[in-house]
Amino acid sequence: GQQVMQIPQYQHVQEGEDFTTYCNSSTTLSNIQWYKQRPGGHPVFLIQLVKSGEVKKQKRLTFQFGEAKKNSSLHITATQTTDVGTYFCAGPDNYGQNFVFGPGTRLSVLP
Amino acid sequence: NAGVTQTPKFRVLKTGQSMTLLCAQDMNHEYMYWYRQDPGMGLRLIHYSVGEGTTAKGEVPDGYNVSRLKKQNFLLGLESAAPSQTSVYFCASTRGDLTEAFFGQGTRLTVV
Numbered sequence: 705g706q707q708v709m710q711i712p713q714y715q716h717v718q719e720g721e722d723f724t725t726y727c728n729s730s731t732t733l734s735n736i737q738w739y740k741q742r743p744g745g746h747p748v749f750l751i752q753l754v755k756s757g758e759v760k761k762q763k764r765l766t767f768q769f770g771e772a773k774k775n776s777s778l779h780i781t782a783t784q785t786t787d788v789g790t791y792f793c794a795g796p797d798n799y800g801q802n803f804v805f806g807p808g809t810r811l812s813v814l815p
Numbered sequence: 816n817a818g819v820t821q822t823p824k825f826r827v828l829k830t831g832q833s834m835t836l837l838c839a840q841d842m843n844h845e846y847m848y849w850y851r852q853d854p855g856m857g858l859r860l861i862h863y864s865v866g867e868g869t870t871a872k873g874e875v876p877d878g879y880n881v882s883r884l885k886k887q888n889f890l891l892g893l894e895s896a897a898p899s900q901t902s903v904y905f906c907a908s909t910r911g912d913l914t915e916a917f918f919g920q921g922t923r924l925t926v927v
Contacts, residue, residue, distance in 0.1 A: 713855070735913060746859070746905060746918040792857060801865075801912050802848070802873065805858040 708795045710806035718814050723780040725809035727793035734796055736776045737803060738767060742789040752780075783813045817841055821906050821919035828896040828926045835927035836891040836922050838906030846909040848873075848916070849881060851902040858905065864889055865912070893911045 713733065717723050735754045739747040751760055753769035753776060756802045760767045764787075766779040780787055790810045794803035819840045828834055838847065845866050850858040860873030864883040878900060880892045889908075891899060906919040 737915070739916075746921050747907075747916070748918070749915045752915065753902065796913055801914070802860055802863060804851075804860075804874075807855060807857040 707759050708793060708806040709805050710793060712809055713807065714810050714812075716782050716812045716814065719785060720782050722788070723783050723811055725778050725791050725793075725811075727776045727778075727795075727806055729774050729795050730806075731798075732773045733776075734773075734800065737771060737794045738776075738778055739792045739794065739805075740789050741792065741808070747792060764803055778809075783811070785813050786810060788813050816848050819906055819908055819917050819919040821904075821922050822875055823922060824920060825923050826925070827892075828924065830896060830898060830926060833892070833894050834896065834924075835893075836906075836924075838889045838891070838908075838919055839887055840888065840889075840906075840908040841909075842908060842917065843886070844908035844910050844917070845886075846912060847883065848907045848909075849879070849891045849902075850891065850905045850907065851875065852905060852921075853902050854899070861891065896924075897927045900924065901926045907910075 725779045735790040737752045742786040751767050757771045758769040762783045770779045792805050792808045794805045797804050822837045849861040850927040859875050862881040865885040866871045870881045882890045904922045906918040907917050
C-alpha cells in the first residue's frame with residue numbers, strides 16, 4: 705500500500721539553528737498535509753499543499769511540494785523552544801480517500 | 816465550539832475486558848476517524864466513517880469495532896482487550912475527504 709517516509713526520525717538543534725524535515729512517497733501524491741504534535745498533545749494541522757512545486761510560508765516555517773509531487777519538505781528558520789514537537793506529513797492512500805501519515809520527525813530544541 | 820472531544824482520557828484495562836471510547840464533534844463534519852499512535856509508527860487508521868450510519872475498515876481494524884449512529888458521534892469498541900492494544904488513540908474529523916483533520920485530545924489506553 706501507500707507508504708510515506710520521513711527523515712530524519714529525530715533532530716536535535718540549538719535554539720536559533722535551522723531545521724528541515726523531508727517527506728517522501730513512492731507514488732505521486734495529489735496533495736500533502738503537514739501536522740505538528742507537541743509532546744503529550746494531539747496533532748494540529750499546519751498546511752496543505754496541492755500544486756507541483758508549490759511553496760508556502762507561515763512566519764518562520766516554509767513548506768515545499770516537489771515538482772514531481774513525490775516529496776515535500778518543512779523548513780524552520782531560527783528555531784525556538786516553542787517549535788519542539790513531532791512533525792508529520794500525510795499523503796492520500798491508494799484509493800485517494802484517506803490520508804496515510806508518515807512516522808514523523810521529532811524535533812528537540814536546546815535553549 | 817469544543818471541536819473534537821474524546822472520553823475517557825486515560826484508561827487501564829485487564830486483558831479480556833471490553834470498553835468503548837467515545838468521540839464527539841460539534842463541527843457538523845461528515846467524516847470521522849479513529850487512529851492509534853505507537854512510538855515510532857506515526858498514526859495508523861483503525862476505522863473510519865464517511866457519514867452517519869456508515870463505517871469502513873482502515874489499515875489496522877482487527878480487534879476493534881465502531882459505530883456511527885449519530886453524525887456527531889463515533890464510537891470505538893474493544894470487545895476483548897489485549898496487551899497489543901496498549902496505545903494512544905486519537906479521533907479525528909474532517910469536513911470532506913482529504914481535507915484538514917481536527918483531532919481530539921487522545922485516549923491513553925493501557926492493557927495489562
